[in-house]
Amino acid sequence: MRKLLIIAFCITWRVVCVVSDNPAMYSALPNPWMDDYTGVSDMHNYLKWGPYNVHDPSCKLFDDTYYMYSTDAIFRERRRVIQNDRLPFGNIQVRTSKDLVNWEFKGWAFDSIPQEAREWVLEHSGGRGATNIWAPYIFEYKGIYRLYYSVSAFGLQTSYIGLAESDSPLGPWTLKGCVVKTKKGDKMNAIDPSIVTDASTGKQWMHYGSYFGGLYCVQLNPETGLTLREGDQGHLTARRYEGRKNNNEAPEIIYNPKLKKYFLFVSYDPLMTTYNVRVGRSDSPEGPFTDYFGNDFREETDNLPLLTYPYRFENHPGWAGTGHCAVFSDATGDFYMAHQARLSPDNHMMVLHVRKIFWTEDGWPVVSPERYAGVSDVLFTKEDVAGVWEWINLSESMDTRDLEAGQVLWGENQLRKNERCESVRLNLHADQTFTTPHQSGRWWYIAENLIQLVDFENRAMRLHVHAGQDWENERFTWLATGLDSQGRSVWAKKIE
16 A cells, blocks of 8 residues: 655644645645745844855754854845944854754854954955854864854965864854964965764864865864864865866765765855855765766866756746755754755845755765755655656856856856756656657656666666655655766656
């Protein structure tokens, strides 16, 4: 007897349960929030910024609560209003959630930028920068919560990664000093920290860096949270093609205990436009890391798999800036990715995207094409396959822009033609053939939650199918994700 789907979908003020054995019959349900948050963007509305103004997130589950920390990037920031009305703004935004759907804005971790970090940046950048804190990272060790943070000057490698500690994820925080700092002439840039512990030895490693010279890894002293050897800046772990022009930043390092491998997620390209996520893996937390085709991450090449990219499904203006991810697990060991995404066409509003991660048969992560909305895992059968789907084959554009330190120039924040992946209609026919505007072939139901498509050029891909929220049409549906033969993500959703 077929297993029935029971979904509990939590919205801030009520719980809706839908019971059905056919996602096409689900009643329409509202999304937990609107994507355009202009109406709550005023500085006085900061307590309503649950999923809004999220940039460079770091997230972990402590006890039964998810804690998220992020850069203080604020849409339509009004510094004069903050000062005149004495609003309690600070540095490093903090949010909590019980379900990864509803987020409560808790305020800021620090009331000011740490003086030592500020002085370092201003002294070595001609008085520029040090106006904000970027890319925090949260880590727990023996009951002590460690909050790593970055202070820098835009477009310069004058940067400082510091550490603060607390016995609570909400602080108050005690400054513990500098982890790594850089200045002009160094090989790397000291921003964007991420920490991992060796599952065999207990050794700790911090991955960090951006644009200038690539990404680096340095060993930490687990007892102090600082580098094991004072002044050590670590070793190279990742570069990319034409690194003097193209951006590579935001390393996020995790260990998957089931696969017994370490995964290094990185972000390419300008943060306001074609920001996207790639991933490599290794048997060791400090590398070397290799990509989908066995290429060394330290070589000057562009690596695959490609996990996110600017995209648009029907009935929505689309998303840009889908990068700088946090990767974390829930209490059951399932992994999720959280990242910023910028609402098109202007790409100024920053909205949190949380996506569930699935793992291919050969051990690579892929992410859901839609944001997580609390939909339970369900049994997917052959009868559910046939129908009309929207399909996006993510593919990077050829970057012809003029960039500064890997970022777009002022005023060029909108996506250009062909810089966003658009959906097309995919028809999965009952006779097990499929057609799109560009290709055709056959499909097979392989096993529970797994289908395979093979086109007439014999290119095959397997897709993991799962239930989820259709955010563009505000209803439940089937979703699918996987990799094509070129290591690029394939996203689909059923739209009956």
